[in-house]
Amino acid sequence: SQQGEEDPQALSIQEGENATMNCSYKTSINNLQWYRQNSGRGLVHLILIRSNEREKHSGRLRVTLDTSKKSSSLLITASRAADTASYFCATVFYGNNRLAFGKGNQVVVIP
Amino acid sequence: ETGVTQSPTHLIKTRGQQVTLRCSSQSGHNTVSWYQQALGQGPQFIFQYYREEENGRGNFPPRFSGLQFPNYSSELNVNALELDDSALYLCASSSGNQMNTEAFFGQGTRLTVV
Numbered sequence: 001s002q003q004g005e006e007d008p009q010a011l012s013i014q015e016g017e018n019a020t021m022n023c024s025y026k027t028s029i030n031n032l033q034w035y036r037q038n039s040g041r042g043l044v045h046l047i048l049i050r051s052n053e054r055e056k057h058s059g060r061l062r063v064t065l066d067t068s069k070k071s072s073s074l075l076i077t078a079s080r081a082a083d084t085a086s087y088f089c090a091t092v093f094y095g096n097n098r099l100a101f102g103k104g105n106q107v108v109v110i111p
Numbered sequence: 112e113t114g115v116t117q118s119p120t121h122l123i124k125t126r127g128q129q130v131t132l133r134c135s136s137q138s139g140h141n142t143v144s145w146y147q148q149a150l151g152q153g154p155q156f157i158f159q160y161y162r163e164e165e166n167g168r169g170n171f172p173p174r175f176s177g178l179q180f181p182n183y184s185s186e187l188n189v190n191a192l193e194l195d196d197s198a199l200y201l202c203a204s205s206s207g208n209q210m211n212t213e214a215f216f217g218q219g220t221r222l223t224v225v
Contacts, residue, residue, distance in 0.1 A: 031211065040199060040221075042115075043154070045213040088153055092210040097167045098144065099203070099210055101153030 005102045012108045019076040021105040023089030026070060030092045033099065034063060034074050037086045046074070046087075079109045114138060115204045117217035124224050129190045132220045134202030136183040140215070142166075142208060143185035145177060148199040148219075160185050161208040189222075197224045 035043040090099035114137040146154035156169035160179035174190040203214035
């Protein structure tokens, strides 16, 4: 499959802890994007990282990309109950116009 | 709030019927992509419309069709509904015909086929 695959798929942590999710893919990418989805509603864009970038930050979020290992990670620091959601990585391949999503990570932050 | 609105939010249809879902794109965007998300799965790409033309299609049968209007809003039509078409349908608004920038998603239409 060319889609991103997240690992782990379910994560339960205490508020204040960090949450790390990984995503792997099989084909060279143009960029990789992370999205959040609350309770089966619309997806919210978190971070886009391009193939020539290695790390990006946005607030409490940190995304890394290792193109040699074809993997990415999303770190949420100092988690909050409001971070409870499903997190998806989506890859975009060169010359392609679509987001290829993985199955998602379900994260539960316990207050 | 992304500025992308989808209607209706929920819909129940009978097998064999036809359905039309609607999506308004964000101001300044000329591309709308449609995705199907089955329960517990990631979204799957159906097709993309760029400047009123279909610009790529996923692995969906021809009974899934679409339109994009001059104001860049879009419709997804599904004919001869099957039970497996029950899913959350998401539209994404973006700029340009390559996914080089972030996409803004609507809240989705939950379709149930009985």
